[in-house]
Amino acid sequence: MIEQPSATRGRPRDTKTHGAILRAAFTVLECEGYAAATIERIAAEAGVAKQTIYRWWKGKAPLFMEVLAHKAGQAIELPDSGSFKGDLTLLLTGTFAAVSTTLRPLMRALAAELLQDDDFAETVRDVFVRRRRANVRSLVEKAIGRGELPVETDPELICDIVFGTMWYRLMFDHSPLDKAAAEQLAAAANAAAVYATK
Template sequence: MTKTKAGRPRSEKAKQAVLSATYELLNEDSDKKLTIEAIAKKAGVGKPTIYRWWPSLADIVLEAVLTQADSKIPVPHYESLQTTLGQFLRRSMKSINEGDGENLRYLMALAQNDDSFRTRFKDNFVSKRQETLKSILQQAVDSNEISPTQDLDILVDVVFGAMWYRLLIGHGKMDESFAVELTETVIRLGK
């Protein structure tokens, strides 16, 4: 017999309200003075409801950003490396420029101050995005567009390394032309 937790059961509707409220507040508050209280008020739930789902504010933000990334940057149907990778990277740049870049910097800052959250950020966001890109690259290997001897993890690091470097330092644009340049770089390196 399993024990049940005291209190009300988790509500999927409340969870979605919290994630939506969090994402809206992230995009409204450029100073990122986000609080559990503000999220609860906007979502129309109590703080205990939030703590039933997430251990910390950082975890709520992580799930809200990941949910948006999944909807804004879906895995495209594979056509060719040039087309598929280009589409994936253009969507990524568009999302970054529509406010998600600031949200990613915010998450990265939170991860620098909390080792356990850094692990959750890596396991739940970074690894998921890496797997998505690696699946595109593997399809390119399968269609003989990338050499089977090419280390796909290195290509993933090249792409995301360039993106994170520009995102965190801000020394270069993250736009459609950057997406095209990154795509061409992967094609050249993959041979």
């Protein structure tokens, strides 16, 4: 299972309360959307004082960042199909399915937030971006170990190809993120891995 974010602020979190807050935030997100969601509304939904939320998160954006990371972690498993292209196709199919639901507008909203807040941008890199890149990097390294990809393959370039495409489509919505897109992108990344080392 993909690694989940850990507590990074304030006193140790009570697991039950922490889970209740994440569930409440997601419920509010589904009902009202990110822009209308407030800490007060989430606290009421979770049955906790808003001070409890502020002890663990600086505000709405970091809280929803953890909601996103949690939901993404639940939805996506690291595959083992026996080939890099197959593994990447499965990983991207699961990722695209997850971000094409309630998470899509949330990811757009959080992307807008990080452009205005350097501290939050670092949180996004720590909690979400680096962990997603680590998953793709792991698939590349496994393929190199099998002799399927050249040892000179640059995992960071493959990550850029994969996630650059995903975020471009998420932000501009000019083309779908679906199973066909996952298959095409996996094939392109596989070809790039081979071509870039020639």
